[in-house]
Amino acid sequence: MFKQAVLHYLDLRDQQHALKTKIKAKFRSAGVMEVYGDRVYGTKHRTSYLGRLQAGAQRAIVAQLYGVLDTLVETKVEAYRQMIRLGQRYGEIREFLRMPGVGPIGAHVFDVGVQTPYRFATKQRLWRYCKLGIVDRSSNGKPLAYKRLDRAGNGELKAMSYRAWMSALQTGKPNEVSRFYKASLEKTGNATHARLNTQRKILAVLRSIWKRNVAYRVAGKISKLALAPVPGSSASG
Numbered sequence: 001m002f003k004q005a006v007l008h009y010l011d012l013r014d015q016q017h018a019l020k021t022k023i024k025a026k027f028r029s030a031g032v033m034e035v036y037g038d039r040v041y042g043t044k045h046r047t048s049y050l051g052r053l054q055a056g057a058q059r060a061i062v063a064q065l066y067g068v069l070d071t072l073v074e075t076k077v078e079a080y081r082q083m084i085r086l087g088q089r090y091g092e093i094r095e096f097l098r099m100p101g102v103g104p105i106g107a108h109v110f111d112v113g114v115q116t117p118y119r120f121a122t123k124q125r126l127w128r129y130c131k132l133g134i135v136d137r138s139s140n141g142k143p144l145a146y147k148r149l150d151r152a153g154n155g156e157l158k159a160m161s162y163r164a165w166m167s168a169l170q171t172g173k174p175n176e177v178s179r180f181y182k183a184s185l186e187k188t189g190n191a192t193h194a195r196l197n198t199q200r201k202i203l204a205v206l207r208s209i210w211k212r213n214v215a216y217r218v219a220g221k222i223s224k225l226a227l228a229p230v231p232g233s234s235a236s237g
Contacts, residue, residue, distance in 0.1 A: 002086040006112040009083045009105075010156065012076040019072060023065050030058055041069065083108055092117075095209050098216040099202070100175035101168030106160045110206055113157045117211035123204040130157040132200050149196075161199035177202065 020041060027035045032052045039045050046066055053059040087093050087108050096107035120126040127133050131153040168177035180201055185194035209216050 003112045005083045005086050006108050009079040012079050016072050019069050026062050092210045095216045096206055100177045101164035106164055109156055109160045113154050117207055126207055127200050129153045130203055161202050164202050165198050
């Protein structure tokens with residue numbers, strides 16, 4: 001049920017995104033081009049935006065879409081609460097949340113996406129499952145193409161690690177994730193490589209917390225963990 005609750009929330013998120021895109025498309029097809037950002041969705045400015053449409057079916061259709069959006073937002077809020085409620089039984093999630101950049105949604109998505117810390121024998125296999133592995137095709141020792149990220153795997157987990165990296169950098173305060181990214185950037189001289197290294201490190205640390213059944217501790221280095229047991233931790237997720 002926990003897994004279904006998380007997937008249900010993600011599905012509603014995607015539906016909301018698609019509906020917002022559709023609303024903007026309706027405005028633009030009617031000649032209203034200035035519909036950037038989220039202002040067009042807010043209840044405060046809807047009357048103004050609807051007033052730019054011709055009265056009749058055109059305006060009524062967009063008004064109906066606004067109604068669907070409101071219902072979807074309310075449903076998504078309830079789905080979020082249900083996801084959080086069901087996730088309370090898994091102690092590892094509380095430890096995931098202690099890591100800079102990892103929020104409630106990301107922690108629950110990682111728990112459900114991986115299912116068990118013993119699913120992947122190595123962190124490299126986890127990275128590949130999260131679309132962060134490197135594909136190096138060759139024949140008789142000769143490369144056939146440039147190295148690239150493996151396109152097979154779980155896109156939600158890749159996105160989760162990206163959002164965690166970005167959120168950690170946006171806090172404005174130095175933390176384990178931002179320090180690791182800075183060190184990787186100095187070493188590689190490439191912002192993309194440094195980001196990917198940091199995403200992989202985030203996933204590796206979360207897996208280590210879960211597999212070793214330890215509590216996350218801020219210790220100056222992203223890889224340092226304390227050997228304190230996590231109460232209520234579950235290997236099944």
